[in-house]
Amino acid sequence: MFVYAIVSLGAIGLFFGLVLAFASQVFYVEKDPKIEAISEFLPAANCGACGYPGCGAFAEAVVKGEAGISDCAPGGNDVASKIADVLGVSAAESTEEYVAEVACMGGREYCDEQFVYHGINDCRAAMMYANGFKACDHGCLGLGTCVEVCNFGAITMGDNGIPIMDPDKCTGCNRCKNICPKNVIRMINKKTKHHVRCNSKDKGKVVKRACKIGCIGCGVCAKNCPEEAITVEENLAYIDSHTCTNCGKCIEKCPRDCITDTLDFKTKALS
Amino acid sequence: MGDLLPIFFGVIFVNNLVLIQFLGICPFMGVSKKVDTSIGMGMAVTFVMTLAAVITWMIHNWILVPFGIEYLQTVSFILVIASLVQFVEMAVEKISPSLYQSLGVFLPLITTNCAIMGLALLNITNEYSLLESAVHGVGGAIGFTIALLLIAGIREQLELAKMNDLVKGISVAFIVAGVISVAFLGFEGVV
Numbered sequence: 472m473f474v475y476a477i478v479s480l481g482a483i484g485l486f487f488g489l490v491l492a493f494a495s496q497v498f499y500v501e502k503d504p505k506i507e508a509i510s511e512f513l514p515a516a517n518c519g520a521c522g523y524p525g526c527g528a529f530a531e532a533v534v535k536g537e538a539g540i541s542d543c544a545p546g547g548n549d550v551a552s553k554i555a556d557v558l559g560v561s562a563a564e565s566t567e568e569y570v571a572e573v574a575c576m577g578g579r580e581y582c583d584e585q586f587v588y589h590g591i592n593d594c595r596a597a598m599m600y601a602n603g604f605k606a607c608d609h610g611c612l613g614l615g616t617c618v619e620v621c622n623f624g625a626i627t628m629g630d631n632g633i634p635i636m637d638p639d640k641c642t643g644c645n646r647c648k649n650i651c652p653k654n655v656i657r658m659i660n661k662k663t664k665h666h667v668r669c670n671s672k673d674k675g676k677v678v679k680r681a682c683k684i685g686c687i688g689c690g691v692c693a694k695n696c697p698e699e700a701i702t703v704e705e706n707l708a709y710i711d712s713h714t715c716t717n718c719g720k721c722i723e724k725c726p727r728d729c730i731t732d733t734l735d736f737k738t739k740a741l742s
Numbered sequence: 743m744g745d746l747l748p749i750f751f752g753v754i755f756v757n758n759l760v761l762i763q764f765l766g767i768c769p770f771m772g773v774s775k776k777v778d779t780s781i782g783m784g785m786a787v788t789f790v791m792t793l794a795a796v797i798t799w800m801i802h803n804w805i806l807v808p809f810g811i812e813y814l815q816t817v818s819f820i821l822v823i824a825s826l827v828q829f830v831e832m833a834v835e836k837i838s839p840s841l842y843q844s845l846g847v848f849l850p851l852i853t854t855n856c857a858i859m860g861l862a863l864l865n866i867t868n869e870y871s872l873l874e875s876a877v878h879g880v881g882g883a884i885g886f887t888i889a890l891l892l893i894a895g896i897r898e899q900l901e902l903a904k905m906n907d908l909v910k911g912i913s914v915a916f917i918v919a920g921v922i923s924v925a926f927l928g929f930e931g932v933v
Contacts, residue, residue: 593902
C-alpha cells in the first residue's frame with residue numbers, strides 16, 4: 472500500500488513536471504536580460520506608486536523607455552542609480568527629482584463652465600457628466616480629489632479652483648497624478664523653472680473660446696527659444712527640461728501667458 | 743442530460759461557489775475593484791476550473807481509487823491545480839501577451855483559489871461522472887465570474903460615494919458581498 476502511494480504520486484508529479492518542462496520549451500518567450508537585471512534592484516513591494524501594476528511591469532516599462540529611471544518612489548536614488556548603470560544612462564539624470572505640477576491655470580476667472588454641477592464633490596464623479604463641467608475638455612476640474620489622496624499634505628486648493636502644489640512637501644509619489652481623471656497633473660523636473668501650464672490639446676480656436684489663458688499651440692515660444700528646447704505637439708507646447716536654460720524668452724513672447732517660471736506653482740498674477 | 747442542467751444551473755445560482763458556499767473569497771475581494779480585471783480573472787478561472795475538474799476526476803477515479811490511496815486526494819489535487827496554472831501562464835504568455843499583461847499577477851493567484859480545490863473535492867463527494875464533473879466545473883466558473891462581476895460593478899460606483907472612513911473601502915465591500923449573498927439565498931429550491 473505504502474509503495475503504491477509513493478509510486479503513483481511520484482508518477483503524477485513526474486508526469487506534470489515533464490509536461491511543464493516541455494511546455495516551457497514550446498512556449499518559451501525571449502525576454503530582454505535588462506528587464507531581469509532591473510527587477511533584481513527593485514524593492515519588490517509591488518506598491519504601484521510608479522503607476523504600473525507591479526515591479527515587473529515597471530522594469531519592462533523602464534527598459535522600453537516609457538517610465539523614468541527615477542519613477543520608483545520607494546527605491547529612491549539608490550535604485551535609480553542602479554537602473555541607470557544597467558541602462559547605461561548618466562547618473563546625473565537618475566538623481567533628478569520630480570515633483571507634481573498642475574498643468575492648468577484656468578481657474579474660475581479664466582475658464583468658463585459649461586453647466587452648473589451639483590453632484591458629488593469629486594473630480595472622478597464630475598467626469599461622468601460630459602467630461603466635467605469645465606468648458607475646456609482638458610482643464611482642471613478643481614474638486615480636490617488630488618488634495619484628498621495626497622499623503623504628504625503637499626496640495627491645497629486655491630481660491631480659483633486650481634490646486635496649489637508645494638514642491639518642498641511633494642515626494643513625487645505619483646498618487647495625485649494617477650488619480651486625476653483629466654490627466655492634468657504631471658511630474659516635472661524640480662530644477663527646471665519654465666513650464667507650460669496648460670493641458671489643452673485642442674486647436675487654438677477651441678481653446679480661445681473656452682479659456683482666456685490656454686495654450687493655442689501657436690509655436691511662438693518654440694521659434695524664440697534660443698536652445699530649441701520647446702516643441703509643439705498636438706497643439707500644446709512642451710519644454711524639454713534637459714535643454715532649457717531658464718533664459719525666460721518664452722515667457723516674454725507667449726501671447727497667452729501660459730508659461731510660468733515659478734516653482735511654488737501659484738497662479739501668477741497676469742499682466 | 744436530465745442531470746446535467748440541474749448541476750449546471752445549480753452551481754451557478756443555488757450553490758454559487760462564492761456567494762453560497764463561501765469558497766474563493768480572497769480573489770473575490772482582491773480582484774473585484776474593477777470590472778475589466780474581474781472579467782480577465784473570470785476567464786482565467788473558467789479555463790483552469792474546467793480543466794482541473796476533469797483532470798482531478800481522472801486522477802481520483804483512475805489512479806487513486808484502483809490503488810486504494812484516496813487519502814492522497816488533497817496532495818495530488820494541489821499538484822494538478824498548481825501545474826495547470828503554471829501551464830496556463832506559460833501558454834497565455836506565448837499566445838496572447840496582451841491578455842497576459844492584463845491578467846498580470848492574478849494568473850498565479852488562481853493556484854491558491856480555494857474555489858477550484860473545493861469544486862474538485864465536491865465532484866468526488868457528490869460522486870459525479872466525468873461529464874457531470876466537467877459541467878459542474880464550467881458552471882462553477884461561470885457562477886464565480888458572475889459573482890465577481892456583480893460586486894465589481896457595485897464597488898466601482900461605491901468608490902465615488904461619500905461615506906464614513908470606518909466603512910470605506912474593503913469594509914463596505916464585505917457588507918455588499920453579504921447583501922448579495924443573502925440575495926442569492928433567494929434561489930434556494932429553484933433547481
